[in-house]
Amino acid sequence: MEDGLIVISIDVADGAEAAYHAWHQAHIREVVDAVPSIVGARRYTLGAPESAAPPSPTSRFLALYAVAGGDVAAARAAIAAASAEGRVTPPPPGVVAGAVTLPYEAAAPIVD
Structure with missing residues (x-):
């Protein structure tokens, strides 16, 4: 069970969607394999908004990394180390074109 999330909102350069999907599908597996506290990851694509106003943020792609143990900062540091080591x-x-990383720690127990 995850105790925290790393949420990454991703902007992809115009015309680079196919290259992004090919890279990111492999990338999330590398992150899960390289960082023991990351217990799962999932990619999302922005669907059609329910209102005329665009959603905020307006990034079309989102990645969620589930972190066990509650130490989201340590998981982020482990991802950075794995990147520096080429893993x-x-x-x-x-x-x-840009990305925003947001760390979230569990604020309450999960509701089943």
């Missing part, structure tokens, strides 16, 4: 592949040049 996690960075995006190809020109594919990711």
Whole structure:
């Protein structure tokens, strides 16, 4: 069971969606394999908004990493270390136009 989440909102360069999907599908597996406290990951694509106003943030892609043990900062540091060691592949040049990483720790027990 996860005790925290790492949420990454991702902007992809125009025309680079296919390269992004090919890279990111492999990338999330690398992160899960490289960081023991990451117990799962899932990719999302923004669906059609329910109102005329665009959602905020307006990034079309989202990745969620489930963190066990509650130490989200340590998981983020482990991802950075795995990247520096070459165990996690960075995006190809020109594919990711921007990304925002938001760490969340559980505020209450899960409701079943």
